[in-house]
Amino acid sequence: xRVLTRRAAxxxxxxxxxxxxxxxxxxxxxGQSESEIDVGGSRSGTALVSKITYSGSTKxxxxxxxxxxxxxxxxxxxxxxxxxxxxxxxxxxxxxxxxTVNTPGQHSYAKTSVGMFRxxxxxxTYKNYNLDKKDEGNxxxxxxxxxxxxEPEAQLCDEPPFWVENGxxxxxxxxxxxxxxxxxxxxxxxxxxxxxxxxxxxxxKVNLPTWAWLDRATFKEVSVTAQLNxxxxxxxxxxxxxxxxxxxxxxxxxxxxxxASGECALNDDGSIGEPYAxxxxxRTPPCGxxxxxxxxNGTFGLQATVTWEITWTGSGGTGGDLPAGTxxxxxxxxxxxxxSVNR
Numbered sequence: 001x002r003v004l005t006r007r008a009a010x011x012x013x014x015x016x017x018x019x020x021x022x023x024x025x026x027x028x029x030x031g032q033s034e035s036e037i038d039v040g041g042s043r044s045g046t047a048l049v050s051k052i053t054y055s056g057s058t059k060x061x062x063x064x065x066x067x068x069x070x071x072x073x074x075x076x077x078x079x080x081x082x083x084x085x086x087x088x089x090x091x092x093x094x095x096x097x098x099x100t101v102n103t104p105g106q107h108s109y110a111k112t113s114v115g116m117f118r119x120x121x122x123x124x125t126y127k128n129y130n131l132d133k134k135d136e137g138n139x140x141x142x143x144x145x146x147x148x149x150x151e152p153e154a155q156l157c158d159e160p161p162f163w164v165e166n167g168x169x170x171x172x173x174x175x176x177x178x179x180x181x182x183x184x185x186x187x188x189x190x191x192x193x194x195x196x197x198x199x200x201x202x203x204x205k206v207n208l209p210t211w212a213w214l215d216r217a218t219f220k221e222v223s224v225t226a227q228l229n230x231x232x233x234x235x236x237x238x239x240x241x242x243x244x245x246x247x248x249x250x251x252x253x254x255x256x257x258x259x260a261s262g263e264c265a266l267n268d269d270g271s272i273g274e275p276y277a278x279x280x281x282x283r284t285p286p287c288g289x290x291x292x293x294x295x296x297n298g299t300f301g302l303q304a305t306v307t308w309e310i311t312w313t314g315s316g317g318t319g320g321d322l323p324a325g326t327x328x329x330x331x332x333x334x335x336x337x338x339x340s341v342n343r
Contacts, residue, residue, distance in 0.1 A: 049143070049146075050082060050143040050146075051082060051228060051229070051230040052082070052176075052181065052184060052226055052227065052228045053226070053227050053228075053229075054185065054188045054224055054225065054226050054227075055224070055225050055227075056185075056222070056223050056224040056225050056238070057189060057190050057191075057222035057223060057224055058188045058189070058190055058224050059188055059189070059190045060190070066190050066191045066192070066193065066327060067187065067188075067189060067190065067191070067327070068186065068189050068191055068241060068308055068310070068325030068326070068327055069325055069326050069327060070186075070323045070324075070325050071307070071323055071324045071325060071326060072323055074323045075153070075187075076145075076183040076184055076186050076187040077145070077153075077174050077180060077183055077184065078144065078145050078148040078149075078151050078153035078154035078156075079142060079143065079144045079145065079153065079154045079155070079156060079157035079174065080142075080143060080157060080174040080175070080176050080180055080184070081140045081141065081142055081143070081157060081159070081170060081172055081174060081175045081176060082140065082141060082143055082176050082228065082230060082231075083138035083139070083140055083141075083164070083176075083230055083231030083232070083233050084138060084139045084140070084141055084161075084230060084231050085134060085138055085139075085230075085231045085232065086129050086130045086131050086133075086134035086138070086139065087131070087134060088139075088230075088231070089121070089129060089139040089141070089161065090121075090128075090129035090131060093117065093118055093121055093122070093129070094118070096114060096117075096118075097114050097115065097117075097118045100114040101114065101115070120160075121161070126163060130163055136165055136166060137163055137164050137165040137166050137168075138163070138164060138166075138231035138232065138233075139161045139162065139163055139164075139231075140161065140162055140163075140164055140170050140172070140175065141161045142157035142158070142159060142161075143157070144157070145184075145187070156173075156174075157172075157174060159172055166232075176228055176233075176235075177235070177318075178235050178236070178237040178312075178314025178315045178316065178318045179237065179312070179314065179318065179320070181226040181227070181228060181235065181236060181237035181314065182226070182237035182238075182239045182312035182314055182322065183239075183322065184226050185224040185225065185226040185237060185238070185239035185312070186224075186239050186310060186312075186322055186325070188224045188226070189222060189223075189224050189239065189241050190222070191222060191241065191306075191308070191327045192218065192219055192220075192222070193329065194214075194246075194304050194305065194306050194327055194328055194329045195304070195329060195331060196212045196213065196214055196246065196248075196273070196304045196331070197212070197213050197214070197215070197275070198210055198211065198212055198302075198331075198333070199211045199275070199276035202332070202333065202334060203333075203334040203335075203336060204291060204333060204334070204335055204336070205335065205336050205338045206291055206292065206293060206294055206335060206336065206337055206338060207290060207291075207292065208290065208291075208338075209258065209284060209285050209288055209289075209290050210285070210288050210289050210290065210291070210333075211273070211274065211275070211276035211280075211285040211287070211288045212246075212248060212264070212273050212285070212287050212288045212289065212304070213271065213272060213273030213274055213275050213276075213287060214243075214246060214271060214272040214273060214306070215271055215275075216267075216269055216270035216271040219243060219270075219271075219272070219306075220243075220270060221240055221241060221242040221243070222240070222241050223238050223239060223240040223241070224238070224239050225237070225238040225239075226238075226239070234315075235314070235315040235316075236314060236315055237312055237313065237314035237315070237318070238312060238313055238314070239310060239311075239312045239322065240310070240311050240312065240313075241308040241309070241310050241325065242308060242309045242310075242311075243266060243270075243272065243306050243307070243308055243309075244265075244266050244307050244308065244309045244324075245263050245264060245265050245266060245272070245306070245307045246263070246264040246272045246273065246287065246304060246305070246306050246307075247262050247263050247264070247304070247305045247306075247307070247328075248262045248264065248287070248288075248289055248302065248303075248304055249262060249302070249303040249305070250289050250291065250300060250302055250333075251300035251301035251302050251303065251330075251333070252291070252293070252295075252300050254291065254292040254293040255289055255290060255291045255292055255300075256289060256290045256292070257288070257289045257290075258284055258285050258286065258287060258288045258289065258290075259286075259287075262289075264286070264287035272287060272306075273285070273286060273287030273288070274286050274287065289302070291333075291335040293335070293337075294335050294336060294337035295333070295334055295335040299332040299333055299334050299335075300332075300333045300334075300335060301330045301331070301332065301333075302330065302331045302332075302333045303328055303329070303330050303331075304328060304329060304331065305326050305327070305328030306326065306327055306328070307324055307325070307326050308324060308325045308326065308327065309321075309324055310322040310323065310324060310325055
């Protein structure tokens, strides 16, 4: 059966460097080569995947995948470089070579390419995978974010695996560091739902101030820790998102917001806005909105977007700020054509 298999970015670099794949290129998956390879539909563990682990409020940990969207044009890395010990790298290459050459019906160009790749590290520039000096350094290999492998940024880590002596800095961009881990953790954060509490709830009246708030007990900071323990490296970073403001967009131009900017700041106790209570009918809500016309037979799509401040701390006392992020959701609001009402 003809399928695409996961391959290391190093295999991709080999294809580009030696041009041995003469056939047309195909879209590749995480860690795959630039060309299609025939395998029997099974995976033998030869795929080179990231060894970074995540813990905390990660996507999927709370039944959803509500991620934070960076403000501006910054995005976390779509690819990066991680260390592998000489033994780990040797096993990876040998397993990849064995699987490829022993797969029934495998193309000769695939066998040739994987053979050239193996020769480079077994008998070429590196002798026997540098196993004789395995305690003196590591191979560094490219890894892609499995959720973003089709993005152009995921193809930028195209250096074939290379050796770095202990204590030397890898001569590539996005070699994993505590800050890179923090940036990757940023992409894994799951945020709480941004459904604000409204009073009146769901159905309000024309020209009636509607109060909006987020309670501190259900809306608080979240964090994700990313850790890499590979090739003698054991580093980590924790990225924390803290809500700082709520922006209300009524879903129609025929509305007013409180405050006029539509941006409700965080209170001293960590909440946003103020709950409505009996006796506040004549007050202007510190956070809310007022619709100036009816929604008719439909609803208005109120969008509530929270801005999150992002910071990180990591191994060796490292830390700092990352770009702020936002997350929003729509709420359907029915507005009835009643000019005045007693609450």
